[in-house]
Amino acid sequence: MPDRQTNPNPAETVFLQTAEGVLKIQLRIERSVRSRVMRLSINLDGEVVLKIPPRQSLQSASVFLSKQSEWIRERLKRLPKRTTLLEHFTAFPYVSAYNRSYSMHIASTSIKPSLLFFPTATEVCMRVREDTLFDSQAIPLLRDLASKVIPVRTLELAKQFNIKIKHVSMRDQKTRWGSCSTSGTISLNWRLVLLEPALHDHIILHELAHTLEMNHSARYYKVLGQMDANSDKHSKAIDQVSRYLMSLGRKS
Numbered sequence: 001m002p003d004r005q006t007n008p009n010p011a012e013t014v015f016l017q018t019a020e021g022v023l024k025i026q027l028r029i030e031r032s033v034r035s036r037v038m039r040l041s042i043n044l045d046g047e048v049v050l051k052i053p054p055r056q057s058l059q060s061a062s063v064f065l066s067k068q069s070e071w072i073r074e075r076l077k078r079l080p081k082r083t084t085l086l087e088h089f090t091a092f093p094y095v096s097a098y099n100r101s102y103s104m105h106i107a108s109t110s111i112k113p114s115l116l117f118f119p120t121a122t123e124v125c126m127r128v129r130e131d132t133l134f135d136s137q138a139i140p141l142l143r144d145l146a147s148k149v150i151p152v153r154t155l156e157l158a159k160q161f162n163i164k165i166k167h168v169s170m171r172d173q174k175t176r177w178g179s180c181s182t183s184g185t186i187s188l189n190w191r192l193v194l195l196e197p198a199l200h201d202h203i204i205l206h207e208l209a210h211t212l213e214m215n216h217s218a219r220y221y222k223v224l225g226q227m228d229a230n231s232d233k234h235s236k237a238i239d240q241v242s243r244y245l246m247s248l249g250r251k252s
């Protein structure tokens, strides 16, 4: 998995005047030494990215943006609709933990939303309120599940391969499945529970292998191959679902 860097510049909410009224957008401005002119793009999340040359004033960037408001409106309209977690679980009712797959049963409750998980069972049961959006209830429940099972599995695999790690932290990265710091801290994306068991483990092994080789050299892949015999196959399978799974469980 390439360790793609997420941009440190956060997006901000901006309102644009268009022929169809006021348009609310998420704008991220990136100053880039390589930019000679201002360049506008829209990523899959619907975030508007404006790349500007180092010395460009923000005022002129704002003028440029207003001039492009119709183009932005058109492009945002054409973006594919994002799948919700509810749609995802309707099509694929499973979560993974401890190298196993559990079927996801969704039931309703009139009290607090909850997720019942017993490692030895075959099913997890998520109880949600019908008067509240499914995703806003499911995200914290899944993150909670992830923070229970992923660190345990990481330590289990680390022990199996005689690897010492300091700490496992659960994160909500935008594009990355995981990362590993030189101090031995492994950060993993909570969406690992949405991957198939073998792919879930592959991500953990990918990061554990980095504690031995802090790069993506041939030596690194040799180490990883010793830990996961189907490493290439798993890595390709993850690449195919990454964009989709990374888009799930986001509030905006």
Ligand SMILES: [Zn+2]
Pocket (backbone or CB within 6 Å): 001, 002, 003, 206, 210, 215, 216
């Ligand atoms: Zn890596």
